[in-house]
Amino acid sequence: MKRESHKTHVFFLKFIEYMSLQSIKAIAFDADDTLWVNEPFFRTAEEEFCELLAEFMPRDKANQLLFDVEMRNLPLYGYGIKPFTLSLIEAAIEVSKGNVNIALIEKLIAKGKEMLDYPVDLIDGIEPTLATLSKKYRLVMATKGDLLDQERKLIKSGLEPYFHHIEIVSDKTEKQYTKLVKHLDVQPEEFLMVGNSLKSDIVPVLNIGAYAFHIPFHTTWAHEVYEGKIENDKFRSFEKATDLLEVL
Structure with a gap:
């Protein structure tokens, strides 16, 4: 009985998670070290x-x-x-x-x-992940940095056709994410951000009530290191891009 009860509990939790993610309409992806190698x-x-x-x-x-x-x-x-x-x-x-x-x-x-002038090396699994998700969601590239350089990398990457909207900002803040959500005409609970930086891609997004999925990169700039602990029902962490397809 205990084993059956445990299975039921696990199934119930997965069902709750699945239902909560059904509200997502738009998914934004960070660029550097999420779409392609940079650091x-x-x-x-x-x-x-x-x-x-x-x-x-x-x-x-x-x-x-x-x-x-x-x-x-x-x-x-x-x-x-x-x-x-x-x-x-x-x-x-x-x-x-x-x-x-x-x-x-x-x-x-x-x-x-x-x-x-470096070539753009895509992160493993990112293109098939975008190809699959773009059939169901509006995809956005949301990154910070130099406009000309990020546009150059996007074009070189060959990923541009998968994105509904491109957002390149000077920095990633709660204010900028709120503006992006409004521009996409969705509610925070209908928006998901995917990125490698806890500081830039995760924490400010969770703070506005949206979903945030973390895919770590093997090296992180000291400025992007986040020492805090994240406890939020809308936060998930994955090992690789293709893992997203198991829950979305």
Whole structure:
């Protein structure tokens, strides 16, 4: 009897979950490290920066200084490769106390241009997932960063046809998500956000009463690290994109 009771309880919980997800009409996907690979390119650039400036400062300190410069510049430049390149140059000047040579600055500029021209590598399973979900839901790409760069990556990715709407913002906040939900003409409980960043893709979405599904990426920028614990009935965590198809 106990075993049967447990099976019934599990079935009931799954049924409740299934019914609650039936309200979803629009699903938004983050771009960088959710649709395609992004963060490893920045980590490689940081390592090259520290190597180039090794004669002026130990690598760990140079890396921390670069991060501090990026944080200082975020309100001015926003997110993306071009702001990152400007921070590389500024940090190089600070690390070297103004003694960095023009040749090194040229290398940093070249690195930024190289990053802008990288091929777009899709996250495993994302395309078949979008192809399936687009038949049932309105799909949205909702990301932050540089408009021109994100549009370039979207076109290169070949994923554009799956999306009903593209939203590229300077930052992801509760205010921005609320505007997006209103623009889509749905209620918060009819909206789902899928992304790799707990800080940007999950917490603010849950705070407006919408659903948020987390698919972790193997590396996370320090600025996007979230230390809190999430306890919310509208939150789920999955290992890979195709896992979404088991519940949606």
